[in-house]
Amino acid sequence: MxxxxxxxxxxxxxxxxxxxxxxxxxxxxxxxxxxxxxxxxxxxxxxxxxxxxxxxxxxxxxxxxxxxxxENTTGKSFRSVHGDRPDYNGDQNRIASEVEQRSGVHPGSVIIMGHRAWVNVMFDDNVSEDEQNEQVEALEQRLIDVLPRYEYQVVINDRS
Structure with a gap:
């Protein structure tokens, strides 16, 4: 024992x-x-x-x-609370600022889901429909140049 x-x-x-x-x-x-x-x-x-x-x-x-x-140094790193990291809010602000830079165009809401972004814009009353379509195409191309990670669809809203 x-x-x-x-x-x-x-x-x-x-x-x-x-x-x-x-x-x-x-x-x-x-x-x-x-x-x-x-x-x-x-x-x-x-x-x-x-x-x-x-x-x-x-x-x-x-x-x-x-x-x-x-430390994880990839783009979407949330292990560290210090420093800037890309997020959807920053992308929405960047898209809205690109819309604001155009004359006669006012930004609406920007919706991002996955790889797609819907950009709502409003035009001044004195802009014709042909000019609106031209500006929409130019805006889509500019957004692709600035943030190429999204597929953009620009939606024209009424200013009422």
């Missing part, structure tokens, strides 16, 4: 000593990466240290974390 109890205790000690320590992100130490005082190893304060099995992992843990390698 005593031998079985000793074997269970030995297995429990081996299992707990052979665990890899947590990464700095898990323990919340990544907030002060530039601060050397935040780069401490918690085994320095324990009585027995990390154990001989974990010396290699403890040494790797002392090295500072390179956050640039961990």
């Amino acid at each position: 005593k031998v079985l109890l000793l074997k269970c205790c030995a297995i429990a000690v081996l299992l707990t000593a052979c665990q890899n320590p947590e990464t700095p992100e898990v323990e919340g130490q990544s907030a002060g990466e530039g601060n050397p005082s935040s780069q401490f190893s918690d085994y320095q304060y324990s009585m027995l240290g990390p154990g001989p099995v974990n010396y290699g992992a403890a040494e790797k843990r002392r090295q500072p974390m390179d956050s640039l390698a961990e």
Whole structure:
């Protein structure tokens, strides 16, 4: 009975000593990466240290974390709250500003769904229908030049 109890205790000690320590992100130490005082190893304060099995992992843990390698830098990255990133609101504002630059044309709502964009425009009362069609074609071509990721459909609305 005593031998079985000793074997269970030995297995429990081996299992707990052979665990890899947590990464700095898990323990919340990544907030002060530039601060050397935040780069401490918690085994320095324990009585027995990390154990001989974990010396290699403890040494790797002392090295500072390179956050640039961990950051997703694709266009729609929402992992970082810093910096500008393209979104639908910016595209809608860009399309509306292109419509505003044309004389006699007033922007309405801009609706974007997937790869399609519907642009509602209103013309002044003194613009004929032929001029409206010419301006719609020119506006569609200009929008394709500015933001080529969408298929545009310009919708003419009444100014009432």
